[in-house]
Amino acid sequence: MDSGFKSNRPQLRRGLCYSNEGRKQAGSPSVIVIGGGIAGVAAARALHDASFQVVLLESRDRLGGRVHTDFSFGFPVDLGASWLHGVCKENPLAPLIGRLGLPLYRTSGDNSVLYDHDLESYALFDMDGNQVPQELVTKVGEAFENILKETDKVRLENNEDMSILRAFSIVFERRPDLRLEGLPHKVLQWYLCRMEGWFAADSETISLKCWDQEELLPGGHGLMVRGYLPVINTLAKGLDIHLNHRVTKIARRYNGVKVTVEDGSTFIADAAVVAVPLGVLKSKTITFEPELPDWKEKAIKDLGVGIENKIVLNFDHVFWPNVEFLGVVAETSYGCSYFLNLHKAIGHPVLVYMPAGKLARDIEKMSDEAAANFAFTQLKKILPDASAPIQYLVSRWGSDVNSLGSYSYDTVGKSHDLYERLRIPIDNLFFAGEATSISYPGSVHGAFSTGLMAAEGCRMRVLERYGELDIFQPVMGEEATVSVPLLISRM
Numbered sequence: 001m002d003s004g005f006k007s008n009r010p011q012l013r014r015g016l017c018y019s020n021e022g023r024k025q026a027g028s029p030s031v032i033v034i035g036g037g038i039a040g041v042a043a044a045r046a047l048h049d050a051s052f053q054v055v056l057l058e059s060r061d062r063l064g065g066r067v068h069t070d071f072s073f074g075f076p077v078d079l080g081a082s083w084l085h086g087v088c089k090e091n092p093l094a095p096l097i098g099r100l101g102l103p104l105y106r107t108s109g110d111n112s113v114l115y116d117h118d119l120e121s122y123a124l125f126d127m128d129g130n131q132v133p134q135e136l137v138t139k140v141g142e143a144f145e146n147i148l149k150e151t152d153k154v155r156l157e158n159n160e161d162m163s164i165l166r167a168f169s170i171v172f173e174r175r176p177d178l179r180l181e182g183l184p185h186k187v188l189q190w191y192l193c194r195m196e197g198w199f200a201a202d203s204e205t206i207s208l209k210c211w212d213q214e215e216l217l218p219g220g221h222g223l224m225v226r227g228y229l230p231v232i233n234t235l236a237k238g239l240d241i242h243l244n245h246r247v248t249k250i251a252r253r254y255n256g257v258k259v260t261v262e263d264g265s266t267f268i269a270d271a272a273v274v275a276v277p278l279g280v281l282k283s284k285t286i287t288f289e290p291e292l293p294d295w296k297e298k299a300i301k302d303l304g305v306g307i308e309n310k311i312v313l314n315f316d317h318v319f320w321p322n323v324e325f326l327g328v329v330a331e332t333s334y335g336c337s338y339f340l341n342l343h344k345a346i347g348h349p350v351l352v353y354m355p356a357g358k359l360a361r362d363i364e365k366m367s368d369e370a371a372a373n374f375a376f377t378q379l380k381k382i383l384p385d386a387s388a389p390i391q392y393l394v395s396r397w398g399s400d401v402n403s404l405g406s407y408s409y410d411t412v413g414k415s416h417d418l419y420e421r422l423r424i425p426i427d428n429l430f431f432a433g434e435a436t437s438i439s440y441p442g443s444v445h446g447a448f449s450t451g452l453m454a455a456e457g458c459r460m461r462v463l464e465r466y467g468e469l470d471i472f473q474p475v476m477g478e479e480a481t482v483s484v485p486l487l488i489s490r491m
């Protein structure tokens with residue numbers, strides 16, 4: 001049996017973190033971090049600062065993962081995460097963002113209806129290009145909230161879980177007065193479309209029992225005006241990072257971990273932090289030796305991963321209303337559209353079309369050009385005189401082998417504690433990433449926190465074995481607690 005550990009038994013080798021090229025460093029405990037998204041980079045930073053030898057292996061040719069700031073338009077545009085959800089000092093990322101002086105453009109306050117945006121910043125249109133009166137948008141928003149309240153009663157009455165869609169139909173059977181027809185019905189579908197966007201999944205797959213179990217931080221939602229990348233770059237400074245290193249195998253023994261990369265090279269350390277996306281774990285492209293326990297495998301299988309994408313259209317001038325969001329209402333949530341007006345936040349004439357769930361999956365089957373045309377066609381429905389974009393960008397988070405999905409969500413009939421199961425370490429293998437965050441799944445700050453948690457768990461575990469816990473710093477040092485006010489524009 002292939003093992004990188006035999007010759008060192010029974011003692012753990014100190015400070016070895018080397019590849020088959022023979023690189024060796026001695027002196028302190030060692031960790032391999034797998035995955036260079038925010039969770040992996042945060043874990044690597046924390047362990048590096050706690051005097052561990054850290055090697056970070058990343059399959060792509062860039063860091064950041066689902067944080068991906070693109071500069072090809074000549075200014076930063078985020079193709080993955082772009083909002084800080086919870087613009088407040090309690091947000092685990094606030095100290096870092098504050099210290100870097102990164103500006104935020106807040107798109108909603110604390111009281112945002114439907115989680116992410118203010119109603120007054122929307123302009124909704126029907127398929128004929130007629131703007132939906134704002135009073136109607138507000139009224140249907142209230143009706144949507146009432147329907148959600150009624151679904152809560154359905155939840156309390158039923159032991160069995162069901163989908164949000166099923167709960168809606170029960171509510172409509174009981175309360176025909178909440179049923180809407182014509183244009184109000186289409187606006188309601190648009191609200192449902194936004195809810196589906198939050199989970200990156202269709203309402204027939206979202207769990208009624210768990211859909212609202214995540215914690216929402218106060219302070220509303222702020223767009224990272226200069227993109228999220230500076231956060232990643234700051235955390236990654238000075239780390240030993242190996243890009244284009246796709247991990248294919250993780251072997252663990254009682255005294256260490258051996259990680260194999262696609263090209264056959266291997267890395268050995270005392271412990272590893274696995275910070276790859278849930279979609280990648282589901283695909284089983286990484287072999288674990290010995291196999292992961294059944295409860296862990298089941299958590300990987302049962303937790304949902306949805307798809308949300310961005311089709312970014314860059315125009316030569318602004319020809320749309322001066323609101324933060326443009327929407328097209330339709331008979332079904334699948335037919336509705338949603339555009340973020342980046343001009344408000346960054347001053348460039350850019351609209352971002354954001355499909356989710358089945359629609360996002362269907363659009364991923366198209367070429368980039370066809371996808372951009374599709375988004376532009378939706379825009380033409382509401383603004384027939386729209387001029388064609390001069391540039392576009394298309395994300396493919398569902399089919400990209402490095403992500404295989406956009407973020408995790410609770411599927412019908414599965415327990416919310418799956419996130420915690422995914423996080424729980426196995427021996428010297430620690431797990432991080434958005435899907436391991438029980439409080440803030442699907443977010444950058446959630447993923448960041450899990451990176452710190454995994455690092456602390458790893459530090460404790462490795463150092464306990466040496467009885468030297470006190471000589472290394474805890475992973476959350478003094479710096480992280482320094483509070484600098486966030487730079488927020490609007491509200």
Ligand SMILES: Cc1cc2nc3c(=O)[nH]c(=O)nc-3n(C[C@H](O)[C@H](O)[C@H](O)COP(=O)(O)OP(=O)(O)OC[C@H]3O[C@@H](n4cnc5c(N)ncnc54)[C@H](O)[C@@H]3O)c2cc1C
Pocket residue numbers: 034035036037038039040057058059060063064065066067079080081082083084085245246247248275276277280286308309310395397401402403405406407432433434435441442443444445447
């Ligand atoms: C379109 C979109 C919009 C979003 N919007 C927001 C938002 O506005 N606000 C918000 O808070 N969150 C948002 N999110 C969610 C947020 O981006 C994620 O929750 C977070 O970035 C996940 O970080 P992570 O470190 O867990 O995973 P990732 O960022 O995916 O990092 C995992 C890393 O592992 C690497 N990897 C994969 N396989 C291997 C392998 N075999 N070997 C080595 N490395 C590997 C990947 O390349 C990647 O770099 C959005 C996500 C998407 C896709």
